[in-house]
Amino acid sequence: MTTIGTLIDGFARIRERARGRKLLLEMDERLLKDIGISRGIAAAEANKPWWRD
Numbered sequence: 001m002t003t004i005g006t007l008i009d010g011f012a013r014i015r016e017r018a019r020g021r022k023l024l025l026e027m028d029e030r031l032l033k034d035i036g037i038s039r040g041i042a043a044a045e046a047n048k049p050w051w052r053d
Helices: 003-026 029-035 039-046
Strands: none
Touching (some): 003 039, 029 039
């Protein structure tokens, strides 16, 4: 893969991670329970810095 391709893939991963974290904050208690996480865990995940996995 080229350097440009690697950068594009990296940015895509960062964007997808941010989208998933935003969705966690929007989920209600029922949905969070369905996926097995608490509101506190969802908030902790959503508040991670963009560079953290």
